[in-house]
């Protein structure tokens with residue numbers, strides 16, 4: 378099969394021919410990939426930022442935002458059948474450890490992370506497990522929803538965490554209206570009554586956010602911190618949700634924050 382392989386850090390990955398994944402356990406599920414998202418994390422992986430954290434052996438296949446159709450199931454799999462349309466939770470988890478039993482799947486002590494620590498889904502086929510596949514309505518096209526497997530979960534998780542603080546009358550700054558931010562803004566609108574201020578470098582992205590519920594849009598052109606302070610009567614916002622986290626955004630976030638405000642850092646790459 379074809380796969381997007383990273384052979385060396387700081388070099389572009391290449392499409393290569395590799396063997397198809399093989400079933401090894403009764404709960405394995407092999408998914409025929411219909412869509413695989415490109416995440417900023419893939420770029421950070423190429424930059425070597427994850428090398429020490431995961432210790433992954435190169436070359437390997439990228440791709441942790443995956444959706445497709447069930448291709449093969451292990452003997453103990455009962456939640457999906459061959460042919461089902463599925464979205465793939467990014468982590469392969471055991472379901473048995475304390476974290477899994479508490480619903481904190483991302484902290485599973487027996488996990489594997491396809492696309493980050495083992496072969497991922499930028500390929501014809503991906504091996505995952507029963508616990509990680511979520512059956513979807515067959516009318517959904519995997520390529521339309523694959524990115525929700527990570528970008529959707531990440532943005533929703535952050536906004537859900539912030540939501541108890543965002544009562545009526547509060548203002549929230551969203552930095553970045555890209556892959557994560559555009560979902561985060563919609564989650565904020567759906568989950569909270571907060572007034573939403575979106576900061577981005579792209580006028581086109583800002584334009585789109587207005588139809589999703591942005592109350593104020595601020596172009597990141599150098600005057601954006603001052604503009605946000607103006608909108609918040611000089612006080613700063615109750616919450617800043619930073620979906621960028623690098624190239625200066627991480628510094629701006631602090632400046633836009635009200636005293637005793639809450640700073641949520643989702644994007645990464647910079648340092649404070």
Ligand SMILES: [Zn+2]
Pocket residue numbers: 416417418419441527528
């Ligand atoms: Zn990601």
Ligand SMILES: [Zn+2]
Pocket residue numbers: 470471472473474475476477478484485486487488
């Ligand atoms: Zn577990």
